[in-house]
Amino acid sequence: MAEHHVVIIGAGFAGLSAAKSLKSAPVKVTIIDKQNHHLFQPLLYQVATAALSAPDIAAPIRKVLRKQKNATVLLADVEDIDRETKCVKHSKGSIAYDTLIVAAGAANSYFGHDEWRKFAPGLKELSDAFEIRERVLKAYENAELVTDENERTEYLTFVVIGGGPTGVEMAGALKEIATRTMRSNFRNFDPKSARVVLIEGSDRVLGAFPAELSKSAQKQLEDLGVEVVLNTMVKDIDATSVTTSDGHLIKAKTVVWAAGVGGAPLAKKLGVELDRSGRVPVRPDFSLEEAPEIFVIGDLAKATSKDGEEVPALAPAATQAGAHVAEQIVRRLEGKEPEAFQYLDKGMMATIGRSRAVALSGPLKLSGWLAWMAWLFIHLIFLVDFRNRMAVLFEWAWAYVTFQRSARIIVQSDSKSAVKT
Amino acid sequence: MAEHHVVIIGAGFAGLSAAKSLKSAPVKVTIIDKQNHHLFQPLLYQVATAALSAPDIAAPIRKVLRKQKNATVLLADVEDIDRETKCVKHSKGSIAYDTLIVAAGAANSYFGHDEWRKFAPGLKELSDAFEIRERVLKAYENAELVTDENERTEYLTFVVIGGGPTGVEMAGALKEIATRTMRSNFRNFDPKSARVVLIEGSDRVLGAFPAELSKSAQKQLEDLGVEVVLNTMVKDIDATSVTTSDGHLIKAKTVVWAAGVGGAPLAKKLGVELDRSGRVPVRPDFSLEEAPEIFVIGDLAKATSKDGEEVPALAPAATQAGAHVAEQIVRRLEGKEPEAFQYLDKGMMATIGRSRAVALSGPLKLSGWLAWMAWLFIHLIFLVDFRNRMAVLFEWAWAYVTFQRSARIIVQSDSKSAVKT
Numbered sequence: 001m002a003e004h005h006v007v008i009i010g011a012g013f014a015g016l017s018a019a020k021s022l023k024s025a026p027v028k029v030t031i032i033d034k035q036n037h038h039l040f041q042p043l044l045y046q047v048a049t050a051a052l053s054a055p056d057i058a059a060p061i062r063k064v065l066r067k068q069k070n071a072t073v074l075l076a077d078v079e080d081i082d083r084e085t086k087c088v089k090h091s092k093g094s095i096a097y098d099t100l101i102v103a104a105g106a107a108n109s110y111f112g113h114d115e116w117r118k119f120a121p122g123l124k125e126l127s128d129a130f131e132i133r134e135r136v137l138k139a140y141e142n143a144e145l146v147t148d149e150n151e152r153t154e155y156l157t158f159v160v161i162g163g164g165p166t167g168v169e170m171a172g173a174l175k176e177i178a179t180r181t182m183r184s185n186f187r188n189f190d191p192k193s194a195r196v197v198l199i200e201g202s203d204r205v206l207g208a209f210p211a212e213l214s215k216s217a218q219k220q221l222e223d224l225g226v227e228v229v230l231n232t233m234v235k236d237i238d239a240t241s242v243t244t245s246d247g248h249l250i251k252a253k254t255v256v257w258a259a260g261v262g263g264a265p266l267a268k269k270l271g272v273e274l275d276r277s278g279r280v281p282v283r284p285d286f287s288l289e290e291a292p293e294i295f296v297i298g299d300l301a302k303a304t305s306k307d308g309e310e311v312p313a314l315a316p317a318a319t320q321a322g323a324h325v326a327e328q329i330v331r332r333l334e335g336k337e338p339e340a341f342q343y344l345d346k347g348m349m350a351t352i353g354r355s356r357a358v359a360l361s362g363p364l365k366l367s368g369w370l371a372w373m374a375w376l377f378i379h380l381i382f383l384v385d386f387r388n389r390m391a392v393l394f395e396w397a398w399a400y401v402t403f404q405r406s407a408r409i410i411v412q413s414d415s416k417s418a419v420k421t
Numbered sequence: 422m423a424e425h426h427v428v429i430i431g432a433g434f435a436g437l438s439a440a441k442s443l444k445s446a447p448v449k450v451t452i453i454d455k456q457n458h459h460l461f462q463p464l465l466y467q468v469a470t471a472a473l474s475a476p477d478i479a480a481p482i483r484k485v486l487r488k489q490k491n492a493t494v495l496l497a498d499v500e501d502i503d504r505e506t507k508c509v510k511h512s513k514g515s516i517a518y519d520t521l522i523v524a525a526g527a528a529n530s531y532f533g534h535d536e537w538r539k540f541a542p543g544l545k546e547l548s549d550a551f552e553i554r555e556r557v558l559k560a561y562e563n564a565e566l567v568t569d570e571n572e573r574t575e576y577l578t579f580v581v582i583g584g585g586p587t588g589v590e591m592a593g594a595l596k597e598i599a600t601r602t603m604r605s606n607f608r609n610f611d612p613k614s615a616r617v618v619l620i621e622g623s624d625r626v627l628g629a630f631p632a633e634l635s636k637s638a639q640k641q642l643e644d645l646g647v648e649v650v651l652n653t654m655v656k657d658i659d660a661t662s663v664t665t666s667d668g669h670l671i672k673a674k675t676v677v678w679a680a681g682v683g684g685a686p687l688a689k690k691l692g693v694e695l696d697r698s699g700r701v702p703v704r705p706d707f708s709l710e711e712a713p714e715i716f717v718i719g720d721l722a723k724a725t726s727k728d729g730e731e732v733p734a735l736a737p738a739a740t741q742a743g744a745h746v747a748e749q750i751v752r753r754l755e756g757k758e759p760e761a762f763q764y765l766d767k768g769m770m771a772t773i774g775r776s777r778a779v780a781l782s783g784p785l786k787l788s789g790w791l792a793w794m795a796w797l798f799i800h801l802i803f804l805v806d807f808r809n810r811m812a813v814l815f816e817w818a819w820a821y822v823t824f825q826r827s828a829r830i831i832v833q834s835d836s837k838s839a840v841k842t
Binding site: 054076187 | 483493496514
């Protein structure tokens, strides 16, 4: 009898964790991703703000799993999931599964305004980070080049939409680019004059954190010079401006979207009812009611822990879910009962600029420099690849000492030189 | 009276050297480049073969020149040079000059077969390196995915056209990816089975080196497993094969062009007669016969040293030319006579794989490991940015110890996911 074949779609935190946890299980594992690398998303904003280079935070999946004999890695775009024949269809063929783990993650959601996507890129993949980095660097380049003062101001105004961790981290980094990185680099204007505006719909930034840490984060942002606008939604975005719900028009050529995520489009192929943001509701062990041989984990799943709390869309939760599901698969092969998942909340953190942060762990609330040291430490530990840890440690040490950003590169080619304004 | 304005087009070795050499001159300097970074081209093949990341070998021009008060840096595409009005026209306006230095460099030449460009990318800019890297990494990914053996063999055959330093370095690196980097990474085939073929039109590789070093380089390549094909031109290239002048058809999906360079297209805007490869003939001090206020240096110039030898298209020659021209500009302002250029040939080197090379300096000919140490040392010294030196030193040390390549990243986005085969 052929070995039990587990197919995993997605090699993010959830999928990769599931694959690694099946290392000693009596199964064959095939993991498929449309990218060739596992991305350490918490640090993606640093690639977007030219502080790190892409290979620092991305590890080739097949390199990570090369020593795991029961694991095969495939680079492919999954196009369909056939529950009837238990087959995954991809761009170059199809793969049969006994158990399927769908860990395809989240995608940016523009609240029904998909036309905003081209004006305000989100931050989910490396290509997003390059897009944002290029727009930011080019905004300064164009500011040096143009002579019209109004146009210059538009180039030197940066808007970040969404006050969660991604938005807060982007806004802090963007302001630091203005006040530190670009110091002395320009002759026709003072980079310190660049404006960074962070727009948040609710009454505080970092809504998932306790109120006092939200307040601390806002203060640290404002100390840096970021303008924080609360209780405000965005009504429209175009190539040169953002219009807010209270009618204000902000002239800005660089806008970053950090306001909404929904389930990846692949979820629709499962043929089950999705929740409002496109996520897949699952049972306590992450399996599907309609098809128990299919598990959904990570940002794509809408799951609840044993204690009744919703499982958050965070890296540690995804990692724990991956391990849990691997365990359930083994239990099934041994004829045992399934176990409900319980998320172990070890805390969360968000960084603000080069040396500030807020961090929460149980009853412990940290703010400022100490939180930042903790943040550095935790992120270094969790980088999946040892080489990445050394590289990022080097980059951060260098940046800290020199105030420089190491990856201020715009890549253009003659053939596809789209002069973005 | 306004300060003498020197405009420099191009911030490669020649242009940047000229700008820096004018640091204390009584002139205003504006340097324009269509990229925002200075590229250390000798190491570009290492980005193409995933050993280094782009920011390791590229430094933002305005960061390099930020402390030079008389220098302004502009990111712009130069569209025209108006000799009448002494104006440089770019995408967002125009700049008047008193002296113009054109250092726009070389461009890939396909010997009249521009249609080959899309099948066989060259290696002049970062975007070329990313293109090649992506094709190479994807070739292995596709080889793992497909089931047809013939198709797999096409994916696992790599052809490099041109046996100069670029071709030799690429071929060596490509073979090492097969034999070392990808070890254990695949389940459906053995990466060591990948073929690398180097095609050279003349009777030896590294034609600019002495015959014994050419022979040594060829032997080292063949020891690595590269197939070296001499005395052979290419008759045709398409999406899945290369046809040679003696009628052989090599089925290969990944082809790299390292066979021909000509002057950058901008040369035509000077309105002077160009040589056969599109380069600009200049006087002994690099100025134009037809317009003495214009200098042309670097790969774009066809120049002869005082000793009658043609100035080679090499980084050290470009750097020396930049300094020479800066000196001539100052001499003119002081009413002195021009001086003819003399290239100081300190030698050249080419690396073959991870620990072999050939090097030549005067009468000194090195081969193998010693040449490679010298190569490492020289390249590290000449990296323009100290941070780059540290980063590259780290990458090489890591790669040497672990046999790994640090930048095995393919960047794809959903919106522009062109599945290249």
